Every structure is written in C-alpha cells, then in structure tokens.
Amino acid sequence: MISNALLAICILVSAAVLAEATAAYKPTDLFLINCGSTSDTTDSQSQTWTSDQKQLLTSNLENVSLSSDATYQEDVPQVPYMTARIFPSNVNYSFPVSPGWKYLRLYFYPTRYESGFDAASSFFSVTVNGFTLLxxxxxxxxxxxxxxxxxxxxFIVPVNNTLNLTFTPSPSSLAFVNGIEIVSMPDRFYSKGGFDNMITNVGSTIDFKIDNTTALETVHRINVGGQMVDEVRDTGMLRRWLPDDDVILSENSGIKPDVPGVKINYTEETPPYVAPEDVYKTYRMMGNVNNPEINLNFNLRWLFKVDAGFLYLVRLHFCETVPDVNGPGQRIFTIFLENQTAMLDMDVIAMSGGSRIPIYLDFSVYVGSESGPRPDLRLDLHPYTDVNPMYYDAILNGVEILKLNGSDGSLAGSQPNPLVSSVQTPNHVKTSIRKGDSHVLVITLAVVGSSIVLAAVLVAVIALLCKKKKKKDFPLHTTRSNPTDSCSPLTAFLCRRFSIFEIKYATNDFDEKLIIGAGGFGSVFGSVYKGRIDGGTTLVAVKRLGISSKQGAKEFKTELEMLSKLRHVHLVSLIGYCYEENEMVLVYEYMPRGTLKDHLYKRNKAVDPPLSWKRRLEICIGAARALQYLHTGAKHPIIHRDIKTTNILLDENYVAKVSDFGLSKVGPTSESQTHVSTVVKGTFGYLDPEYYRRQVLTVKSDVYSFGVVLFEVLCCRLINIENVPQEQSDLIRWVKSNYIGGTLDQIIDPDLAVDITLISLEKFCEIAVRCIQDRGTERPQMNDVVWGLEFTLQLHEAAQKNNEEGTMMDAEDLFSNTDDNCGPVVGEEPKAL
Incomplete structure (x- = not known):
C-alpha cells in the first residue's frame, strides 16, 4: 500500500516537473489596447483588449485626437481593426512597465473611416524612447x-520603467493606429545569442553584440514547411509564425516530411518559449533519398525582402525528427547568408545531442543597398560532403529575421512597392456591379480610360521637365511638396534631408567651439562640427562648405550620390544632407576616435596610448575591406581616389571606416574597358605614379595609396620629411630599401618595438611593398590584400600565444599552410550555387 502511494507520488512529481519544463512563458507586462474604442472588448481568440481612454495618454484625448469606426470590414477581425485613434498632431502614449525588453506591436487597417478620414492618405512617424520606429x-x-x-x-525595444510611444503626423497629413500590444519577453532573449550564447558575425572577424541601447524590428518570423502558428498557439509571447510559401525560392523546393507522434524534448539551453512545438515538428529537407547526388546540384534557398543599409539578426531553428537520422555525422550541410559562409559544417544531431532536441543559432549579417532600397536577404543550405556524411541533405525548421537600428537610432526603412494584384475593388462595390448596373460599368470604364490617357500625358510632361532639370548643375530641391517627398531624386535610396534651421540648431549656429576638424569635399576643404540631432539624442559629424563661389559643388554632389547608395560596416555612414541658403552640408555618423592620422601623429601619449600592433592590423583590415567592397561589391567598381590616413576614421571601438568620397569615380563599366581616363586628382604622396604619369585611373590606384597607408601605420612617420638624411626623406623609398636589406626592425614605430612579432612584420611588409609597385599590373587586388592582412593577424596572434606558452615555432611551421600569395591555402571555400 505504501509502495503504491510512493509510486503515485513519484508519478505526480514527474508530471509536475515535465509540465513546468514545457510551460508557456508568462509575460510580466501585457497590454492589449483597442485604440478608439469606448469600452473593453474581446477578440475572436478570447483575449480582452482595453480601451485607450483609460489614462494611457499624457494629454486629454478629446483635445488631441479623435476616434472613428471603419466604414466597412474587409477580411480583418473586428478587434482591434474596426476602430481607430486618429491624430492631427503629436500624441504620446505612456505605459508604466517593468525594466527589460518588450515586444511592441502596432496594428493598422488602412481604410476609410466614418469620420471621413481616409487612411490611404496618411503618412506619419512613430518613435519610442528615443528610437525612430517608422x-x-x-x-x-x-x-x-x-x-x-x-x-x-x-518591434523589440529596451525599456527602463516607462514606454513612451509617440505618433507624429507628416506635414498636411494625419496619423492613426488601430491597436497597440506590449508583451514582455525573457531576459536577454535576443541579445545573448543562440542556444550556444553566440552571435556569429557573418563576413567579419569583429565580435558582434546587442546591448540595451539597441532596438529591433521583426521583419520575418517563419515556420518552415508548416502552417501558420497564431498568437494563441505560441508559447506565451503572442508571436505569429507564418508559412514559408512566399519566401522559399520555389514552392516545390525540397520536401516537407510528415513524422506523426513527434514529441519535442526541450532543454535548458532551448527552453519551450524559444519556439512552439509546431515549428520544431515541421521542416523542409532536400529529399531525393534514392538519388542523393542530385542534391549537390542545387540549394535550398529562401529570399527575404528587407530594407537596405541595415544589420540583421538571423535566428535559425533546427530539430531532427526523422527516425533515420539519429546520430552525428549523418546529415551535414553548409549555411550561407548573403552568399557568405555562415557555418561550414552544420550537424544538428552533433550540436543538439540527439534526435527531437531543438536548437537555434544566431547570425548577424549586413545587407547593403547595391540592389536598391528593398533587396532580398538570401539564405542558402547546401550539403557538405567533405566528411562523407550518410545523407547529402539539409534541413531547416524556422527562421526569424530582425532588423537592428542604425547609428541614428532609426529602424525606419523605405516604402515598399505595391503589388498590382493588391489594388482590389471593395466588396460592397463589387456587389453593386454584380447587381447589373451596366451603365455604371460603362461610365466607370470611360472614366478609367480617360484617366489613363491623362496620366500618360502627365507622365510625358513630367519626363520632359525632368530631362530639362537634369541639365542644371545641381538638381537638389529645398522645399517639400508632399509628405512622401522625403528625399530628392539624387538620394532616392537612403537619405534624410535636413533644413538649415535643423543644422544650425544641431551645431549651435556653427559654433567654432564645436569644430572637430577639417573635412574634405574631395580637393575642397570645409569644417567639420560635432552636432546633435533628434532632440540631442544622437551625436553626428556635420561637414559644412559654403557655396557662394560654387566651388566644391561637384565634389559635394559626388559624395552625396556615392554614400546615398553605398552601405558597408567599414564605410562611414551618411545620415543626411542640407542644401539651403547657399549652404552645402553633409551629416555623418559621429566617429569619436577621430582619424587614423590623429592616432599616428597627434596623440597625447599620457592620455591616449599608442595603437598596439594588433589594433593597427585590425584597422588596416577594416579599411582594406571597405576598398574591397568598393572595388567588387557594387554593380561597377568604384575608385575612391583619395585613400590616406586622414580619410580613415575610427569609431568608439576602433573600427575603421573609410570616408570622403568627393573625388570618387565609377570604374570601368564594361569588360572591354580596363581603366578610366581622367585628370589627376588626389593627395600628393599617396598618388599612384602610373595614374600621375598617364592619367589612367584603375582600382590599382587605390591599392597604391593603401600601400602608402600601410607604410605609415608601420613606421608612424610622414611620407616626406625634411632635415633628415636624403635616403630617409622619402618614406616609400626608405621602407623598400630596408625591406630589401633585411633591416625592417630599424624602421618601425618605436612604440611597436616590444609589441610586434617578427613573422607578422615580414608578412605585413611583403603585402605593403607589393601594393606600391610602380606598375599597376604588379600590384595585388584588394581581395588578396584583405586575405594577406587577415593572415598577418593570425600569424601575429599565433606567435604571441607561443611566446606566452614558452613554446617555439619557427617560420617554416607558421608558413606551412601558405602559398606565395598573401593568404593561406585553405581550399576553395564552398559557395552557394
């Protein structure tokens, strides 16, 4: 009897423990606000939504807004979409919440409302706690x-104690919202990384982290191979998981296995709230079990529409449930993001520890603007065969893609292009036509036909006007005609136009005390001010050049065009511009560490210690990656034409960013071209001698200039100096002679004497000397330079480690995996097909 009672107790305890392990997450804060309603309402899923009249607004609702019901209901739930709060001016909601990260969801139903408000004409902005969401x-x-x-x-936003949500109508417009939802989430749910507490920074060796000064936007949340998982069937955070039919390259790609009776075994590393069971039970795999070699000829591929110019956190969910795959080494595949290897040999069973155990991995990847304002973020999976796995296959269960705010605190992206099929006739209008009002149909068709003809005429007139306008020297506008005109045609991809009032306010009317340097517009110089925008919350660098003499206008235009279309982690970010009242101003992200030149020559050693050899290598690698991107990352190569230590800026973490594109030129635009013929411009000492002699500009001209920068980084001395022996007056000649003579240790910066390792010094000089060859054909491509510098850093770290451990490794050992070029021989990197 006692034994039976003990058995029953054990069963109950085990059940309780299991229930606790798989329990849904219970949010600390949960707000469901039905905006514009006069009382609490219940939705179709039995959730209670509260009216927004219950003192959630800091101002009196009647004075600052109005509520209205939708005119008709078209394929939307009653709650919260059929009522709306409409704002003619700024209105702030204030929610008292506990500290931590919160999901913030905003609901919109753009239709016509009974008050006469038409949401189709509504343009507005939304901010929360200093972040610009829309x-x-x-x-x-x-x-x-x-x-x-x-x-x-x-959105996902960090909050201290109060969440302040502000709606701001655009000029001549109104703002509106139908519903607001706030849900707290587990601590560091996204900031800590995947189940392994890591965020892999794709395409970069720099550590990536998300801190509590970062906001995110959920762009995609996908249940791969499965059906939609609604808010109620989620794990307590009221998320919605959509099927992958719209993002998979082909709906027929791979197969969706059906394994009945699957029970997911959550773990401490992957608790139940990470993703619901429905996500881990369903997935896509490549299939072709009988002919696995077929899988080597294609990829599983998904294309996710995103905004250009942002960093993205990509979270991938995996769980093996097929009985045939039950051990490590059976199914291994490579993960590619944006055509870059994110993980070479992904083995779900090996990482998770067994079948039906879920895991999730986090990656960060930057999506540039080369493909326009709304490019695709590309995810590919391909079998990895180097270790002879049992199956040539790949799987994926779920995907989350989250956009991180830019340096200006903004998550706002570009407006999407409407689908032609989405412009449909409302149901009540369709019914009217179906009732036999043929005369109405005839009139409608006549009106539509006339409208098309009139539109064609207007398009032709506008085209002629635009053609004439392009003939002007500087086609930038200074007035805004409507709420959608957020930037000029010149900066149609990424821009923000500031008024001169905003610029003067940001710089205290160009206060000389705020000047932090002289910035170049190519060959024309202006002043750079430290400024604050967005109510003082964002530090910026404001580069100003007056245009009373029109001098520098061409360079200003070039830099604006270039940086509006280019985005890279190692290029300084352009936030916006101003062209008013004879002022030409560019606004950049603020770089608190100044220029590389400052750290080499102008530092106060007592306050600012010299750059270590490792840090100098990292800075050189960053600048080299920027040039690599310019030369190979865009549709046509871009030649910077003014690479020097002054134009390499450092952020607070000493990450290098190339700046000043006033002299940049688009390189050869066809395979038959090898160079660009142009007048010589640049900075003396950094100029490619071949370009100087023949006025023939190529990407190798940038390589030469970068080689000079490498010499400066190594020796910490100016290119030309006086009052020294003649053989030392020219930096390039001096380094080359010591390189040939084997006396490199005598020319390095004295501050590096203890820090530098001989093997990395030799490799570094080998790269630099190759860069400054007189003939461009003898210089390496920037791809090779990047590889070489990265390998130099590896050699330095390996040598340092051996020194610390007291072991010896000679040069032959360290170079055993290298070839005669700059980089190591690691075999051809797998590429997305």
Missing amino acids: KNFSADLTVKASKSKSLIKE
Whole structure:
C-alpha cells in the first residue's frame, strides 16, 4: 500500500516537473489596447483588449485626437481593426512597465473611416524612447505590397520603467493606429545569442553584440514547411509564425516530411518559449533519398525582402525528427547568408545531442543597398560532403529575421512597392456591379480610360521637365511638396534631408567651439562640427562648405550620390544632407576616435596610448575591406581616389571606416574597358605614379595609396620629411630599401618595438611593398590584400600565444599552410550555387 502511494507520488512529481519544463512563458507586462474604442472588448481568440481612454495618454484625448469606426470590414477581425485613434498632431502614449525588453506591436487597417478620414492618405512617424520606429510611413502602401488587408508592425525595444510611444503626423497629413500590444519577453532573449550564447558575425572577424541601447524590428518570423502558428498557439509571447510559401525560392523546393507522434524534448539551453512545438515538428529537407547526388546540384534557398543599409539578426531553428537520422555525422550541410559562409559544417544531431532536441543559432549579417532600397536577404543550405556524411541533405525548421537600428537610432526603412494584384475593388462595390448596373460599368470604364490617357500625358510632361532639370548643375530641391517627398531624386535610396534651421540648431549656429576638424569635399576643404540631432539624442559629424563661389559643388554632389547608395560596416555612414541658403552640408555618423592620422601623429601619449600592433592590423583590415567592397561589391567598381590616413576614421571601438568620397569615380563599366581616363586628382604622396604619369585611373590606384597607408601605420612617420638624411626623406623609398636589406626592425614605430612579432612584420611588409609597385599590373587586388592582412593577424596572434606558452615555432611551421600569395591555402571555400 505504501509502495503504491510512493509510486503515485513519484508519478505526480514527474508530471509536475515535465509540465513546468514545457510551460508557456508568462509575460510580466501585457497590454492589449483597442485604440478608439469606448469600452473593453474581446477578440475572436478570447483575449480582452482595453480601451485607450483609460489614462494611457499624457494629454486629454478629446483635445488631441479623435476616434472613428471603419466604414466597412474587409477580411480583418473586428478587434482591434474596426476602430481607430486618429491624430492631427503629436500624441504620446505612456505605459508604466517593468525594466527589460518588450515586444511592441502596432496594428493598422488602412481604410476609410466614418469620420471621413481616409487612411490611404496618411503618412506619419512613430518613435519610442528615443528610437525612430517608422518615418513618413504609409500603412496603405505597405498593405498593398502584401496579400492582406491589415498590418502588424512588431518591434523589440529596451525599456527602463516607462514606454513612451509617440505618433507624429507628416506635414498636411494625419496619423492613426488601430491597436497597440506590449508583451514582455525573457531576459536577454535576443541579445545573448543562440542556444550556444553566440552571435556569429557573418563576413567579419569583429565580435558582434546587442546591448540595451539597441532596438529591433521583426521583419520575418517563419515556420518552415508548416502552417501558420497564431498568437494563441505560441508559447506565451503572442508571436505569429507564418508559412514559408512566399519566401522559399520555389514552392516545390525540397520536401516537407510528415513524422506523426513527434514529441519535442526541450532543454535548458532551448527552453519551450524559444519556439512552439509546431515549428520544431515541421521542416523542409532536400529529399531525393534514392538519388542523393542530385542534391549537390542545387540549394535550398529562401529570399527575404528587407530594407537596405541595415544589420540583421538571423535566428535559425533546427530539430531532427526523422527516425533515420539519429546520430552525428549523418546529415551535414553548409549555411550561407548573403552568399557568405555562415557555418561550414552544420550537424544538428552533433550540436543538439540527439534526435527531437531543438536548437537555434544566431547570425548577424549586413545587407547593403547595391540592389536598391528593398533587396532580398538570401539564405542558402547546401550539403557538405567533405566528411562523407550518410545523407547529402539539409534541413531547416524556422527562421526569424530582425532588423537592428542604425547609428541614428532609426529602424525606419523605405516604402515598399505595391503589388498590382493588391489594388482590389471593395466588396460592397463589387456587389453593386454584380447587381447589373451596366451603365455604371460603362461610365466607370470611360472614366478609367480617360484617366489613363491623362496620366500618360502627365507622365510625358513630367519626363520632359525632368530631362530639362537634369541639365542644371545641381538638381537638389529645398522645399517639400508632399509628405512622401522625403528625399530628392539624387538620394532616392537612403537619405534624410535636413533644413538649415535643423543644422544650425544641431551645431549651435556653427559654433567654432564645436569644430572637430577639417573635412574634405574631395580637393575642397570645409569644417567639420560635432552636432546633435533628434532632440540631442544622437551625436553626428556635420561637414559644412559654403557655396557662394560654387566651388566644391561637384565634389559635394559626388559624395552625396556615392554614400546615398553605398552601405558597408567599414564605410562611414551618411545620415543626411542640407542644401539651403547657399549652404552645402553633409551629416555623418559621429566617429569619436577621430582619424587614423590623429592616432599616428597627434596623440597625447599620457592620455591616449599608442595603437598596439594588433589594433593597427585590425584597422588596416577594416579599411582594406571597405576598398574591397568598393572595388567588387557594387554593380561597377568604384575608385575612391583619395585613400590616406586622414580619410580613415575610427569609431568608439576602433573600427575603421573609410570616408570622403568627393573625388570618387565609377570604374570601368564594361569588360572591354580596363581603366578610366581622367585628370589627376588626389593627395600628393599617396598618388599612384602610373595614374600621375598617364592619367589612367584603375582600382590599382587605390591599392597604391593603401600601400602608402600601410607604410605609415608601420613606421608612424610622414611620407616626406625634411632635415633628415636624403635616403630617409622619402618614406616609400626608405621602407623598400630596408625591406630589401633585411633591416625592417630599424624602421618601425618605436612604440611597436616590444609589441610586434617578427613573422607578422615580414608578412605585413611583403603585402605593403607589393601594393606600391610602380606598375599597376604588379600590384595585388584588394581581395588578396584583405586575405594577406587577415593572415598577418593570425600569424601575429599565433606567435604571441607561443611566446606566452614558452613554446617555439619557427617560420617554416607558421608558413606551412601558405602559398606565395598573401593568404593561406585553405581550399576553395564552398559557395552557394
């Protein structure tokens, strides 16, 4: 009897423990606000939504807003979409919450409302606690680019004690919102990384982290191979997981296995709230079990539409449930993001520890603007065969893609292009036509036909006007005609136009005390001011050049065009511009560490210690990657033409960013071209001698200039100096002679004497000397330079480690895996097909 009682107790305890292990997450804070409603309401899933009249607004609702019901209901739930709060001016919601990260979801139904408000004409901005979530946003355009009639925008924001949500209508417009949802989430849910507490920085060796000064936007949350998982079936955070039919390259790609009776075994590293069981039970695999070699000819590929110019956190979910795959080494595959290897040999069983155990991995990847304002973020999976796995296959269960705010605290992206099929006739209008009002149909067709003819005439007139306008020296506008005109045609991809009032306010009317340097507009110089924008929350660098004599206008235009279309982690980010009242101003992200030249020559050693050899190598690698991107990352190569230590800036973490594109030129635009013929411009001492002699400009001209920078980094001395022996007056000649003579240790910066390792010094000089060859054909490509510098850093770290451990490794050992070029021989990197 006692034994039976003990057995029963054990069973109950085990059940309780199991229930606790798989329990849904219970949020500390949960707000469901039905905006514009006069009382609490319940939605179709039995969730209670509260009216926003219960003192959630800091101002009196009647004075600053109005509520209205939607005119008709078209494929949207009653709650919260059929009522809206409409704002003619700034209005702030204030929510008292506990400290931590919160999901913030905004609900929009862009339709016509009984008050006469038409949401199709609504443009507005939304901010929360200093972050810009939406800017000049159109819910109507966004909905028309999708397949639904309503819209949910989900953000993840860090909050201390109060969440302040502000709606700001654009000029001549109104703002609106239908619903607001706030849900707390587990501590460091996204900032800590995947189940292994890591975030892999794809395409970079720099550590990536997310701190509590970062906001995110959920761009995609996908249940791969499965059906939609709604908010109620989620794990307590009310997330929505959509099927991958719209993002998989082909709906027929791979197979979706059906394994009945699967029970997911959550772990401490992957607790139940990470993703619901429905996500881990379903997935896509490549299939072709009988002919696995077929899988080597294609990839599993997904294309996710995103905003250009942002960093993204990509979270991938995996779980093996097929009985045939139950041990490590059986199914191994490579993960590619943006055509870059994110993980070479992904083995789900080996990482998770067994079958039906879920895991998730986090990656960070930057998406540039080469493909336009709304490019695709590309995810590929391909079998990895080097270790002879049992199956040539790959799997994926779920994907989350989250956008990180830029340096200006903004998550706002570009407006999407509406789908033609999404512009549909409302149901009540369709019914009217179906009732036999043929005369109405005839009139409608006549009106539509006339409208098309009139539109064609208008397009022709506008085209002629634009053609004439392009003939002007500087086609930048200074007035805004409507809420959608957020930037000029010149900066149609990424830009922000500031008024001269905003610029003067940011710089205290160009206070000379705020000057932090002289910035170049190519060959024309101006002043750079330290400024503050967005109410003083964002530090910026403001580069100013007056245009009373029109001098520098061409360089200003060039830099604006270049940086509006280019985005890279090692290029200084352009935030915006101002062209008013004879002022030409560019606004950049603020680089607190100044220029590389400052650290080499102008530092106060008592306050600012010299750069270590490792840090100098990292700075050189960053600048080299920027040039590599310019030369190979865009549609046509871009030649910077003014690479020097002054134009390499350092952020607070000493990450190098190349600046000043006033002299940049687009390189050869066809395979038949090898160079660009142009007048010589640049900085004396850094100029490619071949370019100087023949006026023939190529990407190898940048390589030469970069080689000079490498010499400066090594020796910490100017290119030309006086009052020294003649053989030392010219830096390039001096380094080359010592390199040939084997006396490199006598020319390095004295501050590096203890820090530098001989083997890395030799490799570094080998790269630098190759860069400054007189003939461009003898210089390496920037791809080779990047590889060589990265390998130099590896050699330095390996040598340092051996020194610390008291072991010996000679040069032959260290170079055993290298070839005669700059980089190590690691075999051809797997590429997405």
